[in-house]
Amino acid sequence: MDRFEALENFVRVVEAGSISGAAARVGLAKSAVSRRLADLEQHLGVQLFRRTTRRMDLTDTGRSLYERALRLLADLQETELAVSSEHGALSGSLRVAAPLSFGLLHLTDAVNTFLRQHPEIRFDLDFNDRQVDILQESFDVAIRIADLDDSTLIARRIAPVRLVAVASPDYLRAHGTPDNPQALAAHRCLTYTHLSDPGVWRYRDPAGQPAKVRIQALLRANNGDFLRRAAVDGHGIALQPLFICYRSIEQGELVPLLTDCHWHQLSAFAVYPQTRHLSQRVRAFVDFLQARFAGVPYWERCLESPALSR
Numbered sequence: 001m002d003r004f005e006a007l008e009n010f011v012r013v014v015e016a017g018s019i020s021g022a023a024a025r026v027g028l029a030k031s032a033v034s035r036r037l038a039d040l041e042q043h044l045g046v047q048l049f050r051r052t053t054r055r056m057d058l059t060d061t062g063r064s065l066y067e068r069a070l071r072l073l074a075d076l077q078e079t080e081l082a083v084s085s086e087h088g089a090l091s092g093s094l095r096v097a098a099p100l101s102f103g104l105l106h107l108t109d110a111v112n113t114f115l116r117q118h119p120e121i122r123f124d125l126d127f128n129d130r131q132v133d134i135l136q137e138s139f140d141v142a143i144r145i146a147d148l149d150d151s152t153l154i155a156r157r158i159a160p161v162r163l164v165a166v167a168s169p170d171y172l173r174a175h176g177t178p179d180n181p182q183a184l185a186a187h188r189c190l191t192y193t194h195l196s197d198p199g200v201w202r203y204r205d206p207a208g209q210p211a212k213v214r215i216q217a218l219l220r221a222n223n224g225d226f227l228r229r230a231a232v233d234g235h236g237i238a239l240q241p242l243f244i245c246y247r248s249i250e251q252g253e254l255v256p257l258l259t260d261c262h263w264h265q266l267s268a269f270a271v272y273p274q275t276r277h278l279s280q281r282v283r284a285f286v287d288f289l290q291a292r293f294a295g296v297p298y299w300e301r302c303l304e305s306p307a308l309s310r
Contacts (some may be wrong), residue, residue, distance in 0.1 A: 001039045004076070007069045009036040010048065014066050015138050018056060025138065074279075090281045091120035097134070098143040101225045101244050102268065103127040106299075107143070114288050121281060129194055129222055134273055140282050141272045143289075145241065147265075155269040156286055159293035162242045162300055163263035165201075166254040170234040178237070181205070181213050181261050188236035189215040193222045201239050204262040228254070239263060246299040256303060268293070 012022040013033065023030040041048055048062035058066060098107055104127060111123055126132065126139070134142050134153065145161055165184070167177075178184050181203055191198045198220055202212045218236045221227050224244045231238040231245075232253045238245075248254040270286045 001036075001043055003043075006036050006040040006043070008073060009033060010040055011066065011069050011073060012138075013037060013049075013056070014058065014062075015136055017136060090118045090284055092279070092281050093122045093124060093140075094281055094285060095124040095126075095138060095140045096142070096285075097126045097128065097132040097137075097139045099129050099145055100127045100223060101129075102143060102145060102241075104225075106243060106293075110289060110292055113292075114285060117288075118281075118284070121285075134271065140279070141270050141286060144269050144271055145266055146269065147267075153271045154274055155271045156290065158268040158270055158286075158289050159297045160300075161266040161268055163239055163266065164242055164245070164249075164259065164303070165237055165239050165257040165261075165263070166228075166231055166245050166249065167237040167257060168232055168234045168254060169252070171231075171236065172255060174234070178257060181211065181258055184213050184215055184237060187216070188218040190219045190221075190227045190230050190236045190238040191215065191217045192224060192227060192239070193220045202264040206260050208262075241266070242302065243268075243297065243299040246302040249302040259303060 009022070009026075012026055013019055016022040016025055019033050019037065020030050023033045026033070037048070044065075046061045047059055048065060049056045050059055096111075103125065107125075111125070115121060115123070131144065131146075132139055132142055143158070144155075165178075165181075171188075175187060178187060181201070184201065189201075191201075199217060200212050200214050202210070204210055219227070219230055221230075224240060227238045228240060228245050228248060230236070231240070232248055237257065242249075245254055249256055270289060272282060272286075
């Protein structure tokens with residue numbers, strides 16, 4: 001039995017949650033994954049999983065081995081990377097998850113630039129607005145637009161994410177321009193369904209006091225760029241991250257509203273699991289993103305002109 005191969009196989013089963021899931025991820029027959037797991041249990045003389053017809057749960061011994069195996073495999077990978085880095089460029093795979101709109105609008109050029117700098121890196125990108133489970137789905141790093149409260153992950157802030165209420169000139173001519181956040185309750189609004197409460201928009205008034213307004217949602221969607229398009233077409237007022245709607249503001253398709261109001265503040269984070277070693281390629285990619293988006297993000301410059309604020 002190859003003990004390294006057996007430990008790696010065991011970790012893949014834990015992360016996938018099943019033998020069949022692990023087999024699909026590594027491209028092996030289910031029987032081969034099952035045999036390696038059985039060989040490891042026999043070699044150690046312990047039971048690593050409690051098996052039922054529907055699921056596999058780690059025993060206490062299995063959980064302890066999983067934590068030790070993660071450290072051992074990370075040590076080996078870091079050693080290999082340290083040796084290879086002495087001879088030049090980074091190499092290996094990077095599995096990255098990111099929200100759809102942010103990924104398409106702002107990571108496309110970033111990833112292409114990083115690839116030119118490190119041509120031996122192989123990217124596996126998943127653009128989706130759902131919040132992925134980094135460990136269970138074997139991602140190296142995920143980009144999240146959020147207030148983070150998950151202490152099991154390490155997070156590095158990439159950029160601030162400012163929200164702005166926007167509407168098209170045609171909508172404002174037809175329905176009027178709200179002069180305070182509470183006036184939004186009487187307007188047709190377009191809202192993002194992944195908010196904790198899509199029917200409530202939270203903000204701080206010019207004095208810094210927290211407040212909220214319950215809006216009438218004419219349209220709900222789980223993608224911000226779709227909502228931007230609906231706002232451009234005059235269907236209502238949307239509360240949007242500037243990184244989605246900045247070009248429409250610059251082109252005059254959307255008008256920023258209530259810009260002295262501070263909507264619920266978010267940030268873009270790069271998050272990754274807490275392991276003893278962070279691989280060089282993950283560290284390099286996160287460092288690259290932080291440097292690329294440092295300072296005031298380019299998408300916020302659309303509000304610098306006083307003529308655009310009202």
